[in-house]
Amino acid sequence: MSDDPDLRAAEYVLGTLDAAQRAAFERDRASDPKLAAAQAFWEARLGPLAGAVPPVVPSAGLWAAIRDALPERWPAAAPATDLVPALRRWRRIALAAGALAAGLALVIALDGLHPDPPEARYLAVIDRGGDLPALVVGLDARTGIVQVRALAAEAPRERSLELWFVAQGASPRSLGLVADAPRTRLVLPAADRAALDGAMLAVTVEPPGGSPSGNPTGPVVYSGRLVRE
Helix, strand or coil: CCCCHHHHHHHHHHCCCCHHHHHHHHHHHHHCHHHHHHHHHHHHHHHHHHCCCCCCCCCCCHHHHHHHHCHHHCCCCCCHHHHHHHHHHHHHHHHHHHHHHHHHHHHHHHCCCCCCCCCCEEEEEEECCCCCCCEEEEEECCCCEEEEEECCCCCCCCCEEEEEEECCCCCCEEEEECCCCCEEEEECCHHHHHHCCCCEEEEEEECCCCCCCCCCCCCEEEEEECEEC
16 A cells, blocks of 8 residues: 555545555544545546446456466365365455456546546546645536535635636636535536636635625635546
């Protein structure tokens, strides 16, 4: 397991850690907000890829090939009393092979070698110039649904946080208020969905209930760029 917090979080989300390593990560996460934020980032980044990975049926000769490659682990004529240990060994091998296949599929998808799904998705990590991420935002370009996960966003007392979509060369368009709840669901109007590439998201401090004018009135406290997954 890596000592890099970001890489540890990625390994945890991918499921490549063993039981002891997962327990150690969860203990550290309880007292380390940055580790929790890194996990949330990788969950948001990798979660949509699961639906893009097609199921794979192993070929008929796969087990024979594995047996031939590992002759020392495959007794030529195992007596009946040895079947249970043998089955346990092969179950562990199968689980490891499955984890490896899943990891490779995710790497392929991350590298852009897997065909994009019809509904393009975008992601933004919204922070204050390198600080702990305040929000992680996922956006479905087909439906316009905006999923906001609050991590460390804080609104001043008796004020609201408002999320804005800022396309290149265009005026900010309000997406709505960032609620106190851990997750908020908003919608991007259809007219703005063609301008996602290169767009920014920004959060401003507004009066209770949001901007009274339809334009930002308070300071920008968090921002981040939308990137296509």
